[in-house]
Amino acid sequence: MELLAHLGIGLEAAFTLNNLLYCLIGVTLGTLVGVLPGLGPVATIAMLLPITYGLSPAAALIMLSGIYYGAQYGGSTTAILVNLPGESSSVVTCLDGHAMARKGRAGAALAIAAIGSFIAGSLSILLLAAAAAPLAEVALKFGPAEYFSLMLLGLVAAVVLAQGDVLKAVAMTLLGLLLGLVGTDVNSGVERFTFGLPQLSDGISFVVISMGIFGIAEIIANLERSRGQPPQVARVGSLMPTREDYRRSWKPMLRGTGLGAVLGVLPGGGAMLGAFASYMVEKRIARHPERFGQGAIEGVAGPESANNAGAQTSFIPMLVLGLPSNAVMALMAGAMMIHGIVPGPQVIDERPELFWGLIVSMWIGNLLLLVLNLPLVGIWVRLLSVPYRLLYPSILLFCCIGVYSVNNSLFDVLLTVAFGLLGYLFIKLRCEPAPLLLGYLLGPLMEENLRRAMLLSRGDPTVFVTRPLSLTLLILCVLAVGLMLIPRVRATRHVAFSED
Amino acid sequence: MKIILPLKFALAALALGVAALAQADAYPSRAVTLVVPFPPGGAADTVGRYYAEQLSASLGQPVVVDNKPGAGTAIAAEAVAKAKPDGYTLSLATAGQLTILPNLQKGLRYDPLQDFTPVAVLASVPNVVAVPAASKVDTLQALIDQAKARPGALSYSSCGNGTLCHLSGELLKNLAGIDLLHVPYKGSAPAVTAVLGGEVDVAVDTLTVLAPQIQAGKLKGLVLSSAQRSPLLPGVPSASEAGLPGFEASGWFGLVLPKGASPQLVEQLSAAIAAIAQAPQTAERFAQNGISVEHSTPAGFAKLIADDGARWGEVIRAGNITLE
Numbered sequence: 168m169e170l171l172a173h174l175g176i177g178l179e180a181a182f183t184l185n186n187l188l189y190c191l192i193g194v195t196l197g198t199l200v201g202v203l204p205g206l207g208p209v210a211t212i213a214m215l216l217p218i219t220y221g222l223s224p225a226a227a228l229i230m231l232s233g234i235y236y237g238a239q240y241g242g243s244t245t246a247i248l249v250n251l252p253g254e255s256s257s258v259v260t261c262l263d264g265h266a267m268a269r270k271g272r273a274g275a276a277l278a279i280a281a282i283g284s285f286i287a288g289s290l291s292i293l294l295l296a297a298a299a300a301p302l303a304e305v306a307l308k309f310g311p312a313e314y315f316s317l318m319l320l321g322l323v324a325a326v327v328l329a330q331g332d333v334l335k336a337v338a339m340t341l342l343g344l345l346l347g348l349v350g351t352d353v354n355s356g357v358e359r360f361t362f363g364l365p366q367l368s369d370g371i372s373f374v375v376i377s378m379g380i381f382g383i384a385e386i387i388a389n390l391e392r393s394r395g396q397p398p399q400v401a402r403v404g405s406l407m408p409t410r411e412d413y414r415r416s417w418k419p420m421l422r423g424t425g426l427g428a429v430l431g432v433l434p435g436g437g438a439m440l441g442a443f444a445s446y447m448v449e450k451r452i453a454r455h456p457e458r459f460g461q462g463a464i465e466g467v468a469g470p471e472s473a474n475n476a477g478a479q480t481s482f483i484p485m486l487v488l489g490l491p492s493n494a495v496m497a498l499m500a501g502a503m504m505i506h507g508i509v510p511g512p513q514v515i516d517e518r519p520e521l522f523w524g525l526i527v528s529m530w531i532g533n534l535l536l537l538v539l540n541l542p543l544v545g546i547w548v549r550l551l552s553v554p555y556r557l558l559y560p561s562i563l564l565f566c567c568i569g570v571y572s573v574n575n576s577l578f579d580v581l582l583t584v585a586f587g588l589l590g591y592l593f594i595k596l597r598c599e600p601a602p603l604l605l606g607y608l609l610g611p612l613m614e615e616n617l618r619r620a621m622l623l624s625r626g627d628p629t630v631f632v633t634r635p636l637s638l639t640l641l642i643l644c645v646l647a648v649g650l651m652l653i654p655r656v657r658a659t660r661h662v663a664f665s666e667d
Numbered sequence: 668m669k670i671i672l673p674l675k676f677a678l679a680a681l682a683l684g685v686a687a688l689a690q691a692d693a694y695p696s697r698a699v700t701l702v703v704p705f706p707p708g709g710a711a712d713t714v715g716r717y718y719a720e721q722l723s724a725s726l727g728q729p730v731v732v733d734n735k736p737g738a739g740t741a742i743a744a745e746a747v748a749k750a751k752p753d754g755y756t757l758s759l760a761t762a763g764q765l766t767i768l769p770n771l772q773k774g775l776r777y778d779p780l781q782d783f784t785p786v787a788v789l790a791s792v793p794n795v796v797a798v799p800a801a802s803k804v805d806t807l808q809a810l811i812d813q814a815k816a817r818p819g820a821l822s823y824s825s826c827g828n829g830t831l832c833h834l835s836g837e838l839l840k841n842l843a844g845i846d847l848l849h850v851p852y853k854g855s856a857p858a859v860t861a862v863l864g865g866e867v868d869v870a871v872d873t874l875t876v877l878a879p880q881i882q883a884g885k886l887k888g889l890v891l892s893s894a895q896r897s898p899l900l901p902g903v904p905s906a907s908e909a910g911l912p913g914f915e916a917s918g919w920f921g922l923v924l925p926k927g928a929s930p931q932l933v934e935q936l937s938a939a940i941a942a943i944a945q946a947p948q949t950a951e952r953f954a955q956n957g958i959s960v961e962h963s964t965p966a967g968f969a970k971l972i973a974d975d976g977a978r979w980g981e982v983i984r985a986g987n988i989t990l991e
Contacts, residue, residue, distance in 0.1 A: 213707040213734065217716060307864035351739075353853050356771075356828030356990035363774060365745065368738040488863065489879050490856040494706070497856070501708025505716075509955055511879020575735060615853070622850055623822060623866065 170297060173523050177296075180524025181531060186226050193230035194532045197237015198539060201254045204245050204562060205378050205569015208238040208254070212498045214572075216505065224506035225521050229528040231502055232482070235495050236288065236529065239438055239475045240536045243280040244547055247273055247467070251382040251562065255373050256438035256474040258604060259446045261381060263459060263466030270462050273548050274406035279416050279464055280471040281540040282408075287424040287472035288533035291479040294428055296526050300515070302480075303487035306432045311620035312630050314433075316640035318613040321440075321605070323644045324447050336602045339593075343606025346371060354618045366578040373439075374573050376607060378566050379586020380593065380600045386559050387591045406545055412464050419449050419469035427473030431480035433492075438481070441473035443605060479529060486522055488512055694754050694932060695728040702758040704743030706736040710875050710958065714790050714920045715759040717952060721943040730757070739829070740764035741775060748782035752928035754936070758783070760923045763831050766975040770983050771829045771990055779976060783923040785968040786933055787940045788961045790953060791919040793893035794835040795877040795903065797870045797886040799862055807843075807889040807909040810869065814845035822848035823869035824858040826876075829990055832858070834979055835892055835916045836871040837986040842913050862886065873918060874899065874957030892916040899957045919961065921968055933965050 180186065200211045212231050219227035242254025247264035260280065267276040294302070322340070349360040350370030361367040408416070426448065427441030449469040450459045459466050482499075484492045489511035491497040500510040508518060515522045550558075570583045593600055624630035632638050699722070703715040712734065719730040735743040744764050750756035765779040777783075796807065804810045814821050825833040828851045840847055850867050852858035855876045862870040863885055870877060870886065878899050880886040888903035892914050896905050906914040922940060924933065943949055944962035953960060963971065982988075 216707050217732075307860060310861075310864060310866045351828075351990075353827070353851055356851070358990075365738040365742050365776075368741070369736075484856075484860070488860070488885075490860050490863075491708075492856065497706070497708040499708075501712060504708075504710075504713050504956060507952075507955060509879050512883035512885055513879060574737060575733065576737070619850060622848070625848075 173519065174296065174527065176519050177523030177525075177527035180225055180520040181229070181527040185223075186229050186524065186528060187531065189222065189226040189230040190233050190528050190532050191535055193233020194237035194240075194536050195539065196230075197234040197239075198241035198536065200234065201238035201241020201257075202244050203241075203565045203569065204251045204253050204382055205374060205566045206572060207374065207569065208235045209494045209498065210569070210572035211238075212495060212502075216498060216502060219502055220505060224503065224508055224518075225524045227502050227506060228499065228521065228525050229532075231499060232525060232529060233532045236475060236478045236532065237536055239471075239478045240281060240284050240540055242474075243284075243467070243471050244277060247276045247280065248547060248551055249558070249562065250385050251566075252377050255377050256442050256477070257471070258377050258381065258439075259442045259470040259601075260467055262446070262601065263461075263463050266460060266462035267464065267467065268551070272462065273551065274544050275408040275412055275464070276462075276467050277544045277547060278406070278408050278541060279412060279468050281537055281544075283416065283420045283423065283468045283472040284475040285533050285537040286420050287427060287476040288479055288536075289530060290424050291428045291431075291476040292526060292530045292533070295479060295483060295529075296523075299483050299487050302432050303483050306484060307488075309433055309636070310634070311616040311623065312634050312637040313640065314616040315613055315620055316631060316637040316644070318609045318616065320640050320644050320647070321444065321447075321609050322613065323647050324451070332597075335596075335598050339598050339600070339602040340606040343603035343608075344610035346376065346603070347607045347610035348614075353615050354622070364578075366576060370611070371582065372573055372579065373604075373607070374570055375579050375583045376586055377604065378570055379583045380590035380603070382562070382566050383584065383587025384590025384594055386563065387587065388594050389555070390559070406548065408464075415464050416468035419445070419465040420472040422448060423469035423472035424476045427476030428480045430473075431477030432483050438474040438477040439608065441477035442470035443608070445469035445473035475533075482525075482529075485510065486525070487515065489514065694935065695726050697755065698729045698731055699726065699755050699757060700733050701730050702733050702735050702743050702747050702756065704735060704740035704759065704761060704764055707734050710792065710873070710956065711759060711761060711920060713956065714953070714958065717949070718759075718789060718922070718940070718943065721946075721949075722939060725939045725942060739768060739772075739827075741768060741772065741777070744768075744777045744779075744782075747923070747925055748777040750925045752784065752925040752932075754924065754928065754932045756925060757786075757936075758923050758925075759789075760785075760921045762918045762920075762975060763829075765921075765923075765972050767829060767831065767834060767979050767983075769976065770980045771988065779972060782926050784926055784928040784933060785965050785972060786922040786924060786936050787944075787965065788919050788921040788963045788968045788971060789940065789944070790958045791917040791961050792873045792875055792958050793891050793897065793915075793917045794832065794871060795874050795881070795891055795900070796839060796889045797862070797872075797877050797881060798868065798889060799865055800885055800887055801865070802868070802887065804889070805887065807904070807911060810889055811843045811845055814843070814847060818846040819848055821868045822850050823871050824850050824852055824861045824867040825871055826855040826858045827851050827853065829988070831916070831918045832872050834982050834988075836869075837988065838892075838916055838982050839871065839911070839914060841982065841985055842911050878957050890914065897957060899955070919971070921971075937965055 200206045211234055238254045242257035243260045245251050245253030246257040246260040247268050250261050250265035252258040252261060264276045349367055351358050351368050358368050423445040426444045430441040446466055446469060449465045450456050481492055484490050485496040485499055491500045503510045567580050570579050620630055701715055701719045703712055705711040715732055719732045722730045735746055740761060740763060747756060747758040769775055769779045798804050804813060823836050825836055836849060855872050859870055859876060861867045874897055881888045881900055888900055890909040891897055891903050891905055894905055894915055906912055941962055944960050950960045
């Protein structure tokens with residue numbers, strides 16, 4: 168019953184008028200930056216950090232974390248309506264969410280995304296409250312060998328599931344791997360593919376690639392298709408999901424929550440890997456995988472649940488150990504330092520009202536987001552009838568502001584335009600961008616951890632099979648390849664991972 | 668002599684006009700930018716933001732922090748080296764930026780000794796060598812003995828190749844005459860995670876990063892890379908107490924201007940910073956993060972940059988460290 172006592176402390180801390188207000192401000196701002204393409208929680212929190220000087224530490228953390236998970240809600244809106252990831256973790260939602268919108272089912276997709284996010288948020292907050300400390304300990308056991316095997320499984324699954332033209336999918340994955348290599352190699356410090364440009368020495372940011380290949384390319388292609396006509400959205404249709412939608416969605420929501428929560432706790436984790444994993448799993452186990460990419464609601468429900476679950480559980484390493492696992496968490500740690508709180512393992516014991524207050528506020532925030540987002544569905548859908556000549560220049564403007572704000576770098580904006588042209592070429596060549604993004608995400612992590620594992624084992628490759636967790640993951644890889652060789656599965660593989 | 672009177676008036680009027688003009692032009696007459704070479708959230712940003720806030724008050728114009736992360740601080744350094752030395756671009760400089768990177772990185776487009784006008788060092792942070800709580804090693808001597816018994820068998824994690832964490836580890840190896848395997852990570856958080864998880868045997872990182880883990884009993888501190896103990900970790904011996912007197916390797920943050928800044932400007936900023944550094948709340952503000960407030964004359968800071976640069980150059984050559 169210790170948990171109840173803790174939650175009592177949290178309720179007391181979170182339910183002050185002041186903290187509720189900052190929670191509301193945080194999630195509203197988060198929704199807004201989530202909706203605006205390019206502008207993400209990292210830049211927003213960085214800009215607001217100095218303002219939090221004047222707040223109490225609890226109010227500051229409550230507001231800043233609200234921006235982060237609020238953005239997970241808002242990001243899906245842009246993805247569904249205009250096929251543009253409003254927030255990088257909603258890239259996957261573009262695939263089926265936008266397809267639903269084209270069929271006039273934007274309302275249902277938006278509602279399912281919000282409901283899935285809420286369910287995932289609530290469940291992973293429970294997990295955070297009940298098991299944050301043990302989970303952090305488990306995550307510590309996840310070493311480079313395990314990481315490598317997990318990434319290998321992800322990559323093998325991507326190829327096994329690659330649809331249509333396998334050659335093109337493999338080529339796109341390899342191109343993604345190469346793009347991921349750009350920058351300074353962690354293990355040796357050598358710069359690769361930077362052409363002597365210091366702006367490339369930290370690699371190409373995911374925001375640049377996803378905004379370019381999805382956002383700008385989509386706008387070019389649409390201009391060509393429609394010649395200035397309003398977007399080809401059928402009727403808006405019913406705003407709310409049907410009973411059939413709920414029936415199809417609840418299992419993907421739960422699976423997405425599980426995957427997202429687990430991948431969120433890992434070092435370096437966050438919202439994105441979970442969303443990709445969830446999409447692949449849903450497509451793999453679907454009875455009719457050919458529906459994916461054509462507006463399958465499972466492809467919205469799963470990833471949207473996963474990214475919100477991941478956003479919540481990625482707080483665990485920072486809150487329990489004081490070790491931020493991604494850029495947003497580094498900013499949260501910075502916010503604690505501003506208020507004279509040293510982020511570290513002692514925070515839970517020394518400032519219980521802060522830790523538990525934050526957790527309770529997250530649940531309140533998720534509830535506020537649901538209440539905020541469901542009625543907004545109708546308004547968002549109407550956005551689709553805005554003419555292109557008004558909609559697209561504004562989207563491009565926000566893309567530029569957003570990309571610039573990540574590193575305050577003009578170079579990144581130019582690079583985004585270049586990727587936009589590349590993305591347009593991919594559309595013309597009928598190459599799917601999803602495998603490229605996966606290669607880009609997994610490749611560098613795989614290499615970094617492979618080399619680190621080999622360094623630590625002094626060059627002994629058996630390390631990957633002598634550690635039980637790593638071995639299990641490798642066996643799953645072999646099984647995945649084996650499945651591909653079974654004829655029945657091979658027949659379905661043609662339709663897997665297709666998006667068009 | 669009749670002409671002279673009007674001339675006198677004219678001269679007086681001119682003098683007044685010049686004085687008024689000088690008044691209008693008194694530095695600073697508009698917002699000042701402070702470039703911080705790291706993203707928001709870390710120790711450099713915390714120090715930068717505090718000084719920006721304090722300077723805003725003492726200069727009477729807003730001092731705005733501009734985070735320019737990238738290329739291990741080289742992007743910010745290049746931008747500042749190219750800026751006008753008019754006092755409207757200040758830069759938070761770090762030890763790595765001015766004393767390590769120039770020794771390691773080829774094709775760097777700035778010269779740490781030529782391209783900047785040093786103003787003052789602001790703060791310093793020593794490093795700590797730590798092992799997991801479960802480790803059998805309790806003292807630095809025990810670690811050295813174990814490393815000598817099994818050369819190369821022990822490993823240490825650093826926050827990246829060519830960083831101060833890495834070079835402090837190399838300095839430890841040189842001074843103690845031991846061989847440890849260097850395992851670089853992408854920043855401090857994963858490097859410390861690796862030691863907490865037992866993946867790597869030893870952590871070398873700043874007091875700011877390691878103190879909370881040591882205070883919470885997750886790690887054991889073996890030595891502080893400084894001449895004195897820190898009030899933050901009274902149980903961790905200083906370098907000489909641990910039997911390794913030369914192991915003094917502090918990271919620091921300083922304030923620089925682009926090259927060619929006028930002596931008056933440097934003087935004015937140096938005085939403003941001295942006043943901030945002496946205010947008791949400054950030391951208080953950073954104490955719990957293990958950051959010591961420092962202050963030096965511009966000449967003292969220039970000497971620190973030159974001396975540290977030479978010293979790290981030696982460590983880099985001795986350890987045959989390259990980024991290739």
